[in-house]
Amino acid sequence: MNQWLFVLLALVIVSAAVLAVTLRNLIHSVLSLIVVFLGTAAVYVGLEAPFIAAVQVLIYVGAIAILLLFALMLVRAKMGQPTPHVTGSWWLGFILASALFVILAAAAFGIDRPAPPAADVPDVAALGTDLLRQWVMPFEAASLLLTAAMIGAIAVAIELRRQSRRSAP
């Protein structure tokens, strides 16, 4: 993927990310977050990894963004009105973020070995077989975790509904 395409995409992603953090209207910040997701999907396409790009769009834009919007709905925050710009403990957040940035930058520039040659990109079938042969244990663990989370969510919902049913006439 030639350089200037990557630089362009990187610019788009970073600016969208900054917007996501600084925008006062919650809905707008979620939308700019979606631009970040689409940007990363475009980067994957550039890196000839179409499967990851499609999964990125399907999972992040298709489901997680909507999850965020639903979450916004449930929280009683006033979505329309701008929220306060900066919370009280913003400086703590800033310090942690800059510390993380420094570490990452050091690691990135520290490597003097040239980047490893791009391995031949496994096509989707190979990806599938690896997932269910070599990495079957993490795959099963992940699915177990997901089911547990789902059951937890349902339990909370039922408990809340019983409460609201008892309080409502």
Place this chain on the structure above:
Amino acid sequence: MYGLGLLKGMYVVLRNFVESYYKPERLVTVQYPEERRPLPPRFRGFPFLIYDDDSGALRCVACQLCAKACPATCIELTMAKGEDGKPAKRPETYTLDLGLCMQCGLCVEACPFAALAMDHDFERAVIDQPEPLRLGIDQLRRPFSYLEQINPEAANALAPKPAKTAAGAEERPAKSSHGGREVTT
């Protein structure tokens, strides 16, 4: 079974779809401006004044009965003055306010001289409205032959009055009951 009712519904709609191509009773739409449905004779448009074909004289004698009978008070008329100043049995002005008339037909029933009948023209929509909605005598007058053509059944009930002879009243069809409201149209 769960899906059966839905399938039956689809069968009915499909049958209608297919039959509408060859069964006339399925496709009943009349393409209005090109094709027209014949109006039944008793159709009630706006009332109109009848005049005898030969003499051209209006049959209305300006007795104000129709104006009193109308629930929506949309008829106004004045009696004409004869040459010698005496009131002549003719209307001088007769205006019908289309804005008020609800085409109920009570005026036609109230008129003892059978001078009113219900018209069949309902296409009064115009792009610009030159004539006001209040129709005068000249817009309301129609020949008796026009009535025979659109509503024959009412026409023979309002048989044309012969010349003013003593026997004039008898030629009219004997009223089924004296003084009772004659079922005229």
Place this chain on the structure above:
Amino acid sequence: MDEHMSANAPAHDPELLDTDLLELSIGPQHPSTHGVFRMVAKLDGENIAALEPVFGYLHRCHEKIGESLTYLQNMPMTDRLDYICGPANNIAYAIAAEKLAGIQPPERAEYIRVIMTELTRLVNHLLLVGFLTNDLGAFFTPVLYAFREREKILDIFEAITGGRMCTNYARIGGVARDFPEGITAEIRTLIDAFPRFLDEFELLLSENEILQNRCVGTGVLAAAAAVNAGISGPVLRASGVNYDIRKADGYSIYPRFDFRVPVGQTGDTYDRYLVRICEMRESLKILRQALAGLPDGPVQAKVPKLFKPPRGDAYGRIEGPKGELGFYLVSDGSTKPFRYKVRPPSLINLTLLEEMCVGHKIADAVIILGSIDIVLGEVDR
């Protein structure tokens, strides 16, 4: 910090999580309120917590105008009450005036009145079932099938009375004009073809799972509540109460015809739909018998031109397609009624709308309103 998210609020504080009710005003300009009718609904999510009907947008001082018109001039006005069932309104008003003056219409007029009322019942139920399924979402297909049949009946009305919906046909003491020739044959062909159409209609709708899912169990109206609220007509019979004025009063010549009264079991929207379909079949039976027994003779009793009923009052009612349609006339001896009151079935059937809708979803409120079958001309007068 946002005042709602107070730091110390316990995680599961129900007050925190309950939402305030969304107030949604459905109507008066709304595609499915059958005219200018407004429902102010308080919604908890999709469910209705409270619902307040608001009407009066079509009020035209019908009863005050009635006091300034003579008895005959009021006749065309009654068409505008329940503008779907013109002839039935005329006949109900004529019956009330005849009861006031003690006039007995001739035999042929009675038969013609029964035929016209039953045809009006068909027209009304066709329109209702069509628009009920249209509120359910069936995109106009059942409506257009029902309207195809309704047009045939309206053409017959136009041939007899001159008007399709505003018929102005009944007169005090009988009917305005006799049947034109050949109309009885037309009515007979209509009646013979009608059952086939009804079977096709039931095939399309009655066993339709989606319709049953939507209608069974929604808007249940208990028999006792219906009787207390004075509800009448198919809505009452769908709740299981066997009360039909044609049988209860036996007015005009209905006792001569044998027909049965469909009665529902649970009083939900599906029952109200079924009762109307069965009533259409019963009306066909009455029509067949009435056509067979149509005698000859005059169609109007002797009534003086200036109709002056004796002082006193009278309340005449018929089993209209929507319920008990009654006229209460008080006469002070003059040609104009002193007091002219209409008892509209739609308005009274509307009183229980809230009890039937609370707890259901908005989509149900719309079809419950549709199944009660109201016409705003009659509700607001």
Place this chain on the structure above:
Amino acid sequence: MSMDNVWIAIKQAAVGAARDVLYPLLDPVLPAWITPERLMMFASAVISVVSILVIVPLVMMYLTWAERKVVGRMQNRFGPNRVGWFGLLQPIADAVKMLTKEDIVPARGDRFVHLMAPVLILVPTLLVYAVIPFGEGMIAADLDIGVLYFLALSSVTTLAVFMAGWASRNKYSFLGGMRAVAQMVSYEIPLVIAAVVVVMRVGSLSTVAIVEAQAGLFGWFVFQPWGLFAFLIFLAAMTAEANRSPFDLPEGESELVAGFHTEYSGMKFGMFYLAEYFSALAQCFLAATLFFGGWKGPLLPGWIWIFLKTFVLVFVLFLFRGTFPRVRVDQLMGFTWKFLLPLALTTVFVAGLTYYLPPVPGWIVGAVLLTGTFFVLMLPNRRVTLVRRACRLEN
């Protein structure tokens, strides 16, 4: 040169012309890195894209005309026949009307999001056509993740519907938006699983490979038991995904006036209208590819076959619209979570099981298992025991 690849021949001729004629013409002007090969590649891409962008909207426009005519005939009326001969100019008239109508944005609405919603709903539904094989070798981009690409992009429209619903700041559209999002999210899962069934048997995500695997007339997947059930699930989920009857809840006219696009008018509303038909057409194309053997078919050339199959499926959608009343929200959710999803999972299981059984017994076992689950799953859903209530007649 049989009728089958007439379009491919035309394209190759055009690309060849680009190299022989265009390149020497533009050589002095072009920068160095544009070599003839790159120009040819660029030309063939442009031709594919332009052909899709011309044919699909045209087909879509006359799809709206066909729908109004067909549903009209189902209701015993003519359908548009005033504008032009047989109403053929009706789509053009609609388009002009959409363009000339005033474009109103609600005052306190969110102007930016209100503008972005139609864009975000139209772009993915058009991008999706790159993966559909219109004929032998006639595919814009033969990605080896074809089906996944299709499903990923069609899930983006859910977002646009939400944005439209929220940005109009109108109670009706907000409720419509929320309903639409809930419906599309929950119907996406059976849609994906139904596609996975086919992908699992074929072993590849690429649409071309899927069509190749359906050789012969009885090779179509719809003749396999698991294929038939997967198709039925796909059909139900497709109607829900495209917000068409009987699941047209978001714009439930009788309750929510017009759902999420109440506050839209002019060309923005036109875009929603276009997007609805584009996504319905695209999903019919995909259903034809997955289950009815794409361009495979005797006698007629390939690209006619796929259009025929798609129009049959589209006719089924019209029939749905002409017949069914609307499902209520909770029944809609119940139907997908309690009925479609378990059925889809068993179909995947049966498809996997019969992969190892020899064909004929596999077919029988599959059929028995699936019909069994169909009836078993119906029991909890038959909350309404089928009511054969005739009201009792009393005198």
